[in-house]
Amino acid sequence: MKKVVVIGAGPGGIMAAGKASERGHDVILLDKNDRIGKKILISGKGRCNITNDTDIEGLIENIPGNGNFLYSAFYTFSNHDLIEFFEQHGLKTKVERGGRVFPVSDNAKDVNEALLKFLKKTNVRLQLNSAVQEIKTKDNAVIGVVLKDGTEISCDSVVLATGGASYPGTGSTGDGYVMSRKLGHTIVDLKPSLVPLLAQEEWVKELQGLSLKNISISILNNAGKKIYSDFGEMLFTHFGVSGPVILSASRHILDYDYKNVKLVIDLKPALTEEKLNERILRDFEKYSRKQYKNSLDELLPQKMIPVIINLSGIEPERFVNQIKKDERKALVRLLKNLTININGSRPIKDAIVTAGGVSTNEINPSTMESKLIKGLYFAGEVIDVDGYTGGFNLTIAFSTGFLAGINC
Numbered sequence: 001m002k003k004v005v006v007i008g009a010g011p012g013g014i015m016a017a018g019k020a021s022e023r024g025h026d027v028i029l030l031d032k033n034d035r036i037g038k039k040i041l042i043s044g045k046g047r048c049n050i051t052n053d054t055d056i057e058g059l060i061e062n063i064p065g066n067g068n069f070l071y072s073a074f075y076t077f078s079n080h081d082l083i084e085f086f087e088q089h090g091l092k093t094k095v096e097r098g099g100r101v102f103p104v105s106d107n108a109k110d111v112n113e114a115l116l117k118f119l120k121k122t123n124v125r126l127q128l129n130s131a132v133q134e135i136k137t138k139d140n141a142v143i144g145v146v147l148k149d150g151t152e153i154s155c156d157s158v159v160l161a162t163g164g165a166s167y168p169g170t171g172s173t174g175d176g177y178v179m180s181r182k183l184g185h186t187i188v189d190l191k192p193s194l195v196p197l198l199a200q201e202e203w204v205k206e207l208q209g210l211s212l213k214n215i216s217i218s219i220l221n222n223a224g225k226k227i228y229s230d231f232g233e234m235l236f237t238h239f240g241v242s243g244p245v246i247l248s249a250s251r252h253i254l255d256y257d258y259k260n261v262k263l264v265i266d267l268k269p270a271l272t273e274e275k276l277n278e279r280i281l282r283d284f285e286k287y288s289r290k291q292y293k294n295s296l297d298e299l300l301p302q303k304m305i306p307v308i309i310n311l312s313g314i315e316p317e318r319f320v321n322q323i324k325k326d327e328r329k330a331l332v333r334l335l336k337n338l339t340i341n342i343n344g345s346r347p348i349k350d351a352i353v354t355a356g357g358v359s360t361n362e363i364n365p366s367t368m369e370s371k372l373i374k375g376l377y378f379a380g381e382v383i384d385v386d387g388y389t390g391g392f393n394l395t396i397a398f399s400t401g402f403l404a405g406i407n408c
């Protein structure tokens with residue numbers, strides 16, 4: 001029997017601790033918080049998108065950050081194994097749009113309940129309010145950990161599952177990077193991913209708080225090439241844009257450092273330019289004696305009307321029957337191609353995940369063991385892996401945690 005310390009009671013650490021304990025090891029699971037899985041509670045807007053109902057290739061395709069490193073982890077413990085795991089621990093799941101898997105209850109608390117049940121069943125010694133400061137080694141092998149209060153715990157193996165540096169209020173403050181670097185590991189540059197974006201245009205601020213549903217977006221690079229498109233919901237904020245389609249889009253422009261790209265919003269994706277033109281023509285005939293500024297109520301949300309009027313270049317006081325065909329057509333083009341220049345992103349603390357982390361070159365993909373330090377294992381977001389939205393990031397954490405747990 002080995003003595004194993006797991007640092008971090010998020011999905012990666014919980015899975016690793018339970019699996020190691022099932023193998024008969026003496027396992028202590030440490031977390032600095034006063035409860036487990038704080039990030040799980042806020043995941044999926046409180047509903048927790050546990051995983052995705054796709055095949056292994058589908059998982060890898062949705063993990064742009066070193067997906068190939070995860071083949072062993074997913075073949076050992078797949079997304080479907082994860083769904084079964086939760087069913088066995090009393091959590092029923094359902095599949096939604098895009099293969100997203102949620103608890104039937106739509107409540108992330110129930111995910112944590114199932115995980116607590118697993119920890120109890122496997123006799124893991126859970127020790128909360130315990131922040132780890134350092135991993136101790138001798139001759140390049142793990143010998144123990146030191147807590148922030150100075151307490152030392154000796155052990156044969158450590159699983160480092162401290163998460164990334166996003167949403168630090170959940171406990172993921174990047175401690176794992178510091179500890180790993182100290183042991184000689186390379187930390188690939190940390191970058192925010194699945195993150196709200198900054199807009200150059202001042203008018204965006206006027207739309208702060210406005211949420212748009214059923215819009216489509218495209219992202220163009222500086223050569224004007226379309227690099228991404230999506231359909232769904234977005235939100236304007238005081239700094240730029242956010243919401244589901246924006247967060248998803250953001251990962252596709254991480255390599256551009258979130259700069260020199262254009263976000264093009266189609267406000268009326270269900271209508272071709274021709275149909276939209278006909279629609280506006282009908283509205284303009286109906287409101288021919290009204291001023292332009294009072295003619296768009298049926299077409300656009302109130303908050304957006306002054307912005308669109310301004311961008312269209314047509315004087316707001318003009319009577320609708322004085323608007324020329326070319327001006328109307330330009331309005332149609334504006335509504336189909338509302339363009340925002342993206343010039344940055346919010347910082348890592350506001351990102352859903354942290355891209356970058358402990359280099360995958362220094363971790364054995366079949367065991368999650370460090371290639372530098374014997375007895376040191378990694379699980380979850382602390383590793384340089386990251387996925388798109390859709391349940392892929394939790395799947396990474398659970399599967400790498402499983403692999404670390406059966407090998408440590």
Ligand SMILES: Cc1cc2nc3c(=O)[nH]c(=O)nc-3n(C[C@H](O)[C@H](O)[C@H](O)COP(=O)(O)OP(=O)(O)OC[C@H]3O[C@@H](n4cnc5c(N)ncnc54)[C@H](O)[C@@H]3O)c2cc1C
Binds near residue numbers: 380391393
């Ligand atoms: C708002 C939001 C919504 C999200 N929604 C989804 C979703 O629906 N689906 C999805 O797949 N992914 C989602 N994610 C991403 C996903 O939650 C993370 O990728 C995942 O939780 C990472 O798991 P982890 O175990 O690696 O780390 P974490 O869940 O971050 O857990 C790390 C744990 O380590 C502890 N810790 C850190 N340092 C120390 C230390 N020094 N000593 C002791 N303990 C320490 C922390 O307190 C924490 O409990 C979301 C993320 C956010 C922020």
